[in-house]
Amino acid sequence: MLSPVLLLIILLAVILFKLLSNAFKRKKFSAEASARGCANLPVLPRKGFLGLGRLSEISKANKEGRSPQWFIEKFDETGKDVHTFTASALDYELIVTRDPENAKAMFSTQSKDFEISPHRRDIWSPLLGDGIFTAQGEQWKHSRQLLRPQFSRNQISDLDLEEEHIQSLLNLAVLESGEKGWTKKVDLAPLFLNFTLDVATEFLYGRSVNSQSIHNKSISNQGSGLDSGFSYHLDAGKSWLYTKGLFGRWNRLVHSPQLTKHCKEVHRFVDELVAGRLNGTTKSSAQSDRFCLLNELAKSTQNPLELRNETLQILNAGRDTTGALLGWVFYFLARNDRVFNKLRGIIITDFGRDRTGEITFEKLKQCQYLNHCIQEILRVASVVPMNERVCTSDTTLPRGGGEDKLQPVFLRKGQRVLISNHAMQHRADLWGLDVDEFKPERWEKRIPGFEFVPFAAGPRKCIGPEQFALTETAYVIIRFLQRFDKIENSEEPGPPFFHYIFSNRSGTGVQVRLHEADR
Ligand code: HEM
Numbered sequence: 001m002l003s004p005v006l007l008l009i010i011l012l013a014v015i016l017f018k019l020l021s022n023a024f025k026r027k028k029f030s031a032e033a034s035a036r037g038c039a040n041l042p043v044l045p046r047k048g049f050l051g052l053g054r055l056s057e058i059s060k061a062n063k064e065g066r067s068p069q070w071f072i073e074k075f076d077e078t079g080k081d082v083h084t085f086t087a088s089a090l091d092y093e094l095i096v097t098r099d100p101e102n103a104k105a106m107f108s109t110q111s112k113d114f115e116i117s118p119h120r121r122d123i124w125s126p127l128l129g130d131g132i133f134t135a136q137g138e139q140w141k142h143s144r145q146l147l148r149p150q151f152s153r154n155q156i157s158d159l160d161l162e163e164e165h166i167q168s169l170l171n172l173a174v175l176e177s178g179e180k181g182w183t184k185k186v187d188l189a190p191l192f193l194n195f196t197l198d199v200a201t202e203f204l205y206g207r208s209v210n211s212q213s214i215h216n217k218s219i220s221n222q223g224s225g226l227d228s229g230f231s232y233h234l235d236a237g238k239s240w241l242y243t244k245g246l247f248g249r250w251n252r253l254v255h256s257p258q259l260t261k262h263c264k265e266v267h268r269f270v271d272e273l274v275a276g277r278l279n280g281t282t283k284s285s286a287q288s289d290r291f292c293l294l295n296e297l298a299k300s301t302q303n304p305l306e307l308r309n310e311t312l313q314i315l316n317a318g319r320d321t322t323g324a325l326l327g328w329v330f331y332f333l334a335r336n337d338r339v340f341n342k343l344r345g346i347i348i349t350d351f352g353r354d355r356t357g358e359i360t361f362e363k364l365k366q367c368q369y370l371n372h373c374i375q376e377i378l379r380v381a382s383v384v385p386m387n388e389r390v391c392t393s394d395t396t397l398p399r400g401g402g403e404d405k406l407q408p409v410f411l412r413k414g415q416r417v418l419i420s421n422h423a424m425q426h427r428a429d430l431w432g433l434d435v436d437e438f439k440p441e442r443w444e445k446r447i448p449g450f451e452f453v454p455f456a457a458g459p460r461k462c463i464g465p466e467q468f469a470l471t472e473t474a475y476v477i478i479r480f481l482q483r484f485d486k487i488e489n490s491e492e493p494g495p496p497f498f499h500y501i502f503s504n505r506s507g508t509g510v511q512v513r514l515h516e517a518d519r
């Protein structure tokens with residue numbers, strides 16, 4: 001047994017050592033920083049015991065659906081014209097930026113000094129495997145080289161894929177109009193998520209889970225052999241992963257037999273499709289000349305685990321994001337009659353009044369106002385409000401330090417930097433005093449730089465936006481606005497609620513009533 005006195009001495013020695021070594025590190029840091037011509041960042045004042053006050057602030061903001069706005073408030077709280085600050089709680093330090101110059105450095109010009117956070121793999125891989133979205137270094141390069149070419153191919157331009165599933169969506173009983181041509185109140189958010197799941201599974205595996213047809217007796221998945229339990233297990237599994245995400249670097253503490261079960265079911269489902277493809281017994285249910293990612297990948301690799309991992313990662317990256325974007329589109333249209341009417345007029349001119357009007361890639365590209373509306377949605381209601389990078393070596397950021405907050409800053413290897421897209425997209429000095437308004441016209445005279453990177457930029461830029469997410473979104477908007485000539489918001493007025501789960505981004509859904517146009 002150690003005597004209490006000895007114990008006390010050891011404890012004091014440890015504390016003294018810690019203090020000295022921290023002071024030493026700080027000194028070395030300052031010396032190195034000034035050698036590189038760097039200045040200190042403004043500091044968000046610590047709050048509460050050990051700085052924990054900030055943690056409870058953010059968790060409260062998160063519950064209230066306003067965590068993206070909370071970050072804006074923190075920039076302003078730190079000081080005037082602060083666009084990059086440092087904050088700490090316990091012994092943990094974090095840098096947050098809304099400076100396009102810094103985003104450019106991290107994503108693009110200095111991307112070799114930055115990596116995605118290692119927590120990403122810890123959090124997502126139990127359900128979705130390890131692949132392009134979670135991998136780093138050589139492993140990521142391999143995944144990217146495998147997948148990227150598939151997304152620039154013309155095969156993806158197959159718009160029949162959208163048409164078939166949008167018809168299932170428009171055929172849903174909840175979109176049938178009744179009295180005076182109005183539908184009952186309907187929540188569009190989950191409808192869009194089922195739609196994007198159906199499109200994504202067909203694109204990935206050549207066979208759609210047809211989640212939208214579950215209510216249609218005459219299809220009801222017969223013949224396709226696909227288990228509709230997939231979407232349930234996928235969503236339930238993902239909501240566990242979001243819980244893990246909230247725990248950050250302590251995410252490994254979150255365990256559950258339920259999560260294990262959801263993972264098993266999702267894997268079983270995908271493994272069967274992969275095995276069928278590899279032994280040649282599964283044919284695509286739809287036209288077999290249609291593009292299907294699994295078929296293409298199987299030409300390069302026969303590793304069933306790799307095929308499972310990469311396809312699930314694409315499903316994860318592409319489905320909820322596009323579904324959430326569609327939700328926000330109708331959320332804002334339902335609150336902006338002027339934009340709705342203008343957009344509808346343009347759509348009818350360009351694409352006709354009904355589905356006989358052909359939609360082509362060329363025509364989509366040329367429909368400027370439609371594209372401006374989608375961009376403006378991505379700006380006001382950031383689908384991905386926050387991104388993150390970790391330094392892989394000692395490095396610098398170009399801006400944010402010193403009195404004028406314009407000096408470069410020094411970063412140590414391992415430091416975390418959050419890029420707040422939402423805050424960057426809501427800076428009045430960059431966007432004008434009408435920054436909080438939903439105003440697609442602002443894009444008429446604007447070529448976005450790094451203040452607008454909804455799909456990130458540089459080597460790890462999203463691989464799905466042009467050919468996939470934006471096309472799919474535009475397509476749905478066109479078919480909806482051809483059929484409905486009015487949309488009415490059924491929710492109480494108030495600021496948007498930003499839920500931390502993608503698939504539930506607007507918190508209360510997108511509650512509207514739609515009015516069927518005369519034909
Ligand atoms: C509105 C829809 C979408 C948004 C807002 C979005 C946004 C993003 C962002 C911000 C990143 C970068 C993450 C980072 O910097 O670490 C990313 C990466 C990625 N996205 Fe998207 N995305 C969307 C749709 C899609 C779709 C439809 C697909 C595929 C079909 C897709 C596939 C990917 C992949 C594979 C990556 C990882 C790329 C890499 O790390 O090399 N995304 N996305």
Ligand SMILES: *[C@@H]1O[C@H](CO)[C@@H](O)[C@H](O)[C@H]1NC(C)=O
Pocket residue numbers: 125126127128129130131303305306309
């Ligand atoms: C697939 O992901 C799992 C993690 O869930 C990982 O252990 C495995 O090595 C990955 N396999 C391949 C071939 O990428």
Ligand SMILES: *[C@@H]1O[C@H](CO)[C@@H](O)[C@H](O)[C@H]1NC(C)=O
Pocket residue numbers: 168171172173216217218219
């Ligand atoms: C059900 O599916 C059939 C076959 O695709 C389709 O013709 C019909 O319109 C659908 N009915 C409803 C209510 O979705």
Ligand SMILES: *[C@@H]1O[C@H](CO)[C@@H](O)[C@H](O)[C@H]1NC(C)=O
Pocket residue numbers: 190191194210211212213214228231
């Ligand atoms: C979405 O699909 C699932 C699975 O088919 C189904 O149970 C659910 O009712 C669908 N949601 C809506 C809102 O139609």
Ligand SMILES: *[C@@H]1O[C@H](CO)[C@@H](O)[C@H](O)[C@H]1NC(C)=O
Pocket residue numbers: 271272273275276279280281
């Ligand atoms: C091919 O794979 C499927 C799905 O796992 C399996 O049911 C079937 O028995 C396999 N067929 C052959 C010939 O191995």
Ligand SMILES: *[C@@H]1O[C@H](CO)[C@@H](O)[C@H](O)[C@H]1NC(C)=O
Pocket residue numbers: 499504507508
């Ligand atoms: C979405 O978020 C709201 C607010 O937290 C919650 O009440 C609701 O149950 C959530 N819905 C889903 C489908 O997760």
